[in-house]
């Protein structure tokens with residue numbers, strides 16, 4: 649296995665690109681791909697301030713590393729969910745995130761849900777949705793709310809998350825199985841800030857395979873949390889990823905093609921009607937100012953209202 653660029657020892661075979669690269673050229677190649685996605689989808693400019701949502705995992709820490717290497721102005725945002733598990737998942741992920749920020753002289757904003765709202769994510773889920781075993785939908789809602797608020801209040805132009813191609817393809821697969829037009833039309837590399845109170849969201853890694861990100865983190869010597877969140881076990885998204893990996897093994901490039909063809913179809917107007925409809929039904933929440941499609945207070949504020957009552961009594 650020889651590097652196509654220098655003939656040196658190849659460390660990775662990018663089958664879908666028919667490309668073998670050595671360590672040095674791989675560490676050059678990947679940031680170039682990310683830069684291309686940033687340009688192609690008009691994610692942000694070198695003048696804009698980027699808030700990178702970091703979880704301590706390989707994707708988000710590598711994203712922060714790549715954006716810094718590309719010369720962008722970035723700060724990190726870590727959200728402490730208060731999730732335990734075998735290795736004290738949240739504590740360990742915060743430790744690794746702080747270690748990364750410290751080593752690179754980067755600024756990290758940390759928001760701990762329990763400190764801010766009185767209860768950690770699993771407790772909020774338990775108290776507000778009795779009998780639900782997995783806190784994931786509550787967790788997702790809390791993360792989305794805090795990420796947008798932190799980016800808006802901190803004066804950032806854009807919020808970047810570490811979703812990779814495998815993540816995006818799995819979500820797309822799930823949404824397609826259900827033909828969820830509402831979700832499909834919102835899925836993409838960029839979610840524009842076209843509603844008051846909302847900050848632009850971008851996914852610079854949306855064209856990069858998960859195994860490419862793992863190789864990058866390894867070759868850059870980034871220490872990240874290997875364990876998944878304990879609640880991720882058995883998630884349908886993981887099952888979809890496995891199915892797509894089978895497809896990819898037989899047809900290299902299938903995953904990328906699935907995702908890029910979707911973006912192309914969307915650009916061609918496949919979901920235009922649904923997009924307009926969804927946008928028209930959004931209005932700012934009277935309590936927090938973030939957009940919601942429900943009457944009155946948004947789902948986050950209603951949930952936190954319950955939490956406030958619980959922690960007071």
Ligand code: Q46
Nearest residue numbers: 783784787788877879880
């Ligand atoms: S949603 Fe669910 Fe994740 Fe929150 S509770 Fe863990 S698995 S962290 S992406």
Ligand code: ZN
Nearest residue numbers: 651654670673
């Ligand atoms: Zn080389």
Ligand code: ZN
Nearest residue numbers: 933936946949
């Ligand atoms: Zn609200």
